[in-house]
Amino acid sequence: MITEELLTELSAIIPVERIKDGEQNHPLGNTSRVNVYPQSEEEIAAILKYANEKGKNIFIEGNGTKRGYGGLTESADILLSLTNYKGIVEHVVGDMTLTVKAGTTFKELQEYLAKHKQKISLDPYLPESATIGGVIASNDSGPKRLGYGSSRDSVIGLRIVYPDGKIIRSGGRVVKNVAGYDMNKLFIGSMGTLGVLSEVTLKLRPLPKCESLILLMFPQGDMEKIRAFSTKLLDSMMEPVTLELLSPTLSEKLTNQSLFTLAIGLEDVETSVRYQEKLIKSILPEQAEMRLLNPHEAQTFWNQFYSTSFNSLEESSVVSTASLKIGLVNLDVNHVSKEFHLLGESHNLVVEAHGGLGHGLCQLTLLGAKEDIVSAIQHCRETVTRLGGYAVVNHLPFTLRQEVDVWGEKPSYFFLLEGIKKKVDPNRVLNPKRFVGGI
Template identity: 30%
Template sequence: MNAIAQTLTPIVGDSNLYQGDTLPPLWQERLKRAYGVDTITSTLVCPTTIQQLCQVMESANTHNWRILPCGNGSKLAWAGVGKPVDVVISTQNLNQVIDHAVGDLTVTAQAGVKLADLQPILLKTNQFLPLEPAYPESATLGGIISTADSGSWRQRYGGVRDMLLGVSFVRSDGQLAKAGGRVVKNVAGYDLMKLLTGAYGTLGILTEVTFRLYPVQEASGTVVLTGDAEAIASTTQTLLASALTPTATDLLSSGLVKQLDIGQGMGLMVRFQSVTKSVQEQSSRLLDVGQQLGLQGTLYQDSDEVTLWQSLPEQIWGMPQSTSITCKIGIVPTAAVMTLTVLDTLTSGTGLGLIHAGSGLGKLRLKPETVKPETILKMREHCQSHSGFLTVLEAPISVKQQLDVWGYSGNALDIMRQIKQKFDPKTLLSPNRFVGNI
């Protein structure tokens, strides 16, 4: 037993600490993939109480141990490779729902609660949390916040930080801090919730989170239009300028349309969720618009619709251990169709692309055996030329070592470093994993 284990075992117990060969196989695989190593020397710690987590962080701060915070570890390989760490802290055992205020439409839960476990609890009161993260069966609330991982529902409900009302987190020195609250209200001051969202664990370790909830709608229907890119662009523009109120509006590359077996050419998936009559009327109006422009239209309902929306993220993300290259992109919404056309051209139709039409945010999945780093750089150059970005989330280590994963070209890097210095002066949390090797 090394010095780290000797220090932390009295805090968390033998059953919640793993080293070397005692690491669960799945954790070994994910850590090896994240750091591109053959042997894992880090110690995995899984505190069962917030007090234990604070004590672990206090010990790490005292001994200057580098820390990698995570939930279930399904996104350890996302973004920057980072420096090997001494201790991996998982919040998977902090998995209690603290309070579901049905009347206030809010829920407070520990960061290790899995979304897949939370949603059935909320559905009992006809409420839900409109998030569709990668790897939904294993994604924890803390991991979803740390990676800002939302999904197609952002068209109606916004992103992760729009739903987040309050957080508790452990600072790098082991002290517990709080921001926000448990009620829906506007507050002035330093918005820590937005800072922690998408920070990849570089500023603190989330312990408890409070989200706003929404009522489940009476009916749901999805219109899928496929065909010529210009017709898809025109239909999308008409839709976004209309009085229709979709909950999801996604543009699909021709490769993704083919993979889903929903038609030919580029695609537009639009989901309506409301009372039955409204869903029927809105779906009919959109199908008419598509038909006038020569697009093939199909209405998905009931189990067919559920299967369709389950298949879409599965095609983009695959399995957490997959060798594909997955990128997050952003462009001005008006350039979305053009961007998917560029993707089809650069990858000869093998690349899978999804862009949320309202926000211009999206995901790309590329095959490393057919796509070179130069292709990714060309795609990034296109995105940046349209006021956007391209970040490589998942990729083989050999690919990540050939390019700047984040590709950040803005002017806020100094501010980011100053914030990092305030929250984590010893640079112990997720070292070198974030933008600019923060």
């Protein structure tokens, strides 16, 4: 609960009506004694400078879609919310660049850009709530990463507020910016442990003239046929934006068919899309079933796919939810998909999984008893480690984060991460214990 002293000191920085009691006893943790809602970069800098000088620690949050992602400290002194810090700073239509405040939601940006026949080439989860700052800070991406790339490919400039209140800029506002080191990559995916992203500049892409979504269903679940088809597709001249393998459980939720399913997304001019549809049909594996979704069906599919919210699920003393982000060599996704599916039976869990056969990133969701979830996470991590991959738990209740190392073993380059943190944030003000190795 906020104290009179803390309220008095903070009210000298921002109006008292934008200072509220923090939420306590949230199952995902990452709460605070007091929440503050700055509306300008100057206010953000002043709050950080105050915390740095007074020995206070701060959690950073947009709309809370990543609240269950990391964090070994249940509550901080201050939660700095960027929900009131939003809006477009500059949009240069001809150069196809956009500069925006970090608290702006992804959906708001895409709706605005659609009026100019442009879009951001990212596809994060929970787009209606996820802020662009949170997407960049967590390096969030979905199945369309195959065609779009990651945040590191879209971001061309950042403004960052350091823990001591200093404001720096990395990159620029033009696409052809080659001067100096690419400092953007230092902050993308750093989980807000090095600074508060205040502004983001992104390069855009035009809206595609035509989009298509093809579902290939494999009744016999023959993983070798799926692998052979995917290899042939990836080795061809085709350029799908998505080549995502869905587990039977997830496929049933999205398509009403409990089968291993390949979702193939195409975006281009209409002649190219139609040509690729015909080519896929011509190399269709034996016994595979092909469904070509109309635009309305495809939009419904993607809306449902990206809208799964872990934070809205109720936690109890027995049942819990976890989500894992797994990285593998791309076609190894095919190798582990069946094993992920069988986790449901071996660990008595509801398991939904999908993975990109073109980029190697998988998402695995587990629902069930807490002890079974902990066991399943360990099993998954051992499986992917043997293949040279990694597993990060990007959603887990606070109590289970005390039992499971959500980031896994420290990487060999951990000393570099730790050194950067000590240099930038020596007082451990920002998002303490939220990143790899308890940084």
